[in-house]
Amino acid sequence: INNKRNIINKGITIRTAKIYYILLNITGLSLAVFLSFKINFPLFSLIFVYCIITLWLYSKHMKKTFLIGNLQISLLSALTMINVGLFDLLPIIQGEITGYNHNNHIHIQPIHIDHLKLFFNIILIYALFGFLLSLIREIIKDMEDIQGDKYGNSRTVVILWGYKKTKGLVVTISLFVICLVAGIQYLQYSIIATEFSLLYQGMEYKNIDFWGINNISIIYVFSIQVFLLIFIYKTLKSRTKEQFRKLSLFAKIIMLLGILS
16 A cells, blocks of 8 residues: 555565565675674674564564654664774774774874774764654655555554644754754854964964865755755645655655765
8 A cells, every 4th residue: 555666476476575585684694793703893793683683573563653663763774874883993993992903904093093983973973863864754754654554553653643743743853953963063163263373393274174174065064954944844835645755755865965975
């Protein structure tokens, strides 16, 4: 009812789909275990065990629940970004702090360790952005799929709350994202507005050279805010399944623009 493009029993059989499902999970988990042992953090492989179990439970039960399924999918979306920091930055940071590094040819200066910690925090900001946008999109999808969800006895937000309150929740989360982006803008402005004169090793410095602080990045961040405001307007105006489908696609585009920055 919700998805006319479903290929199961049209393009492939259920049995074939289950085989693909098992093979893909085994392949993904094997790569995760290999990588986890490679960086000397074997317990990190449990993250992917969690992902597999969560997606299974979501497809069987959680997609019909009130907000729990939405939050789980949003968390998995955020994990795709957090994992970059966990697998790429954390082993180097931890190795330098403890004096053991699995890449013995890599030695990081203490000041660069601080840089890596900063980069990890930046990744967490992106993950929060991805989590919130994914949550928004999941709630929009519930409004799009309300007909089939009612048939399946689901207890989604829109079924229990109605369109008006659900749209209010989407707008509230969207405004929080706008505030988050405004925080980044404040950081950009503060660094640009900071001027000083420093002579160091024969070089004169008059401002701070920092990641993401230039005119192009400022315009880019501002454009994301504009898109979010348009998104809020379209959320309040949407009524039909097709309008919610386009709104869901718009949320994907905003998420992609944010991550591409």
